[in-house]
Amino acid sequence: MEDEPVEFPISDELDLHTFRPGEVKELLPDYFELCLEKGITRVRVIHGKGSGALRELVHAQLRKIACVKDFGLCDQTGGGWGATWVELEGVKG
Numbered sequence: 753m754e755d756e757p758v759e760f761p762i763s764d765e766l767d768l769h770t771f772r773p774g775e776v777k778e779l780l781p782d783y784f785e786l787c788l789e790k791g792i793t794r795v796r797v798i799h800g801k802g803s804g805a806l807r808e809l810v811h812a813q814l815r816k817i818a819c820v821k822d823f824g825l826c827d828q829t830g831g832g833w834g835a836t837w838v839e840l841e842g843v844k845g
Contacts, residue, residue, distance in 0.1 A: 762786045767798040768806065776809055781817050784840055788819060793840045796826060801834040810836060 766783055768776060780797075787795055799806045814823045819840050826835040 762790055762792070764792050764794060765796045765798065768810070769798065769800060773806055773809060776806070777813055780810070780813050781819070784817060784819050784838070788840055788842055795838045795840065796830060796835050797838055798831060798835045801832075804833075807833065807836070814838060 762783070764787070766780075768779075771779060784795065787793070797810055799810050801807075811823070814820045814836070819842065820838055821841040822839040823836055825833050826837050830837065
């Protein structure tokens with residue numbers, strides 16, 4: 753039985769705790785595209801602190817996504833090293 757797609761609201765925050773690490777590669781660019789369609793250009797991606805493996809996976813993927821203008825770890829009020837802010841821009845061309 754195939755998994756049915758799950759719909760969730762698109763906002764300026766994406767919590768990865770409900771996703772498997774293997775889903776992150778496809779999830780991030782799709783989510784960011786939907787954010788841009790809604791005019792959202794800054795997103796907080798919550799990956800948790802843990803061992804840092806998911807954070808590294810997220811950062812590696814962010815470097816490959818064309819619409820990602822910049823990113824970095826959040827400050828303490830935004831989750832510290834358990835979350836990353838991502839600045840998006842529309843892809844030209």
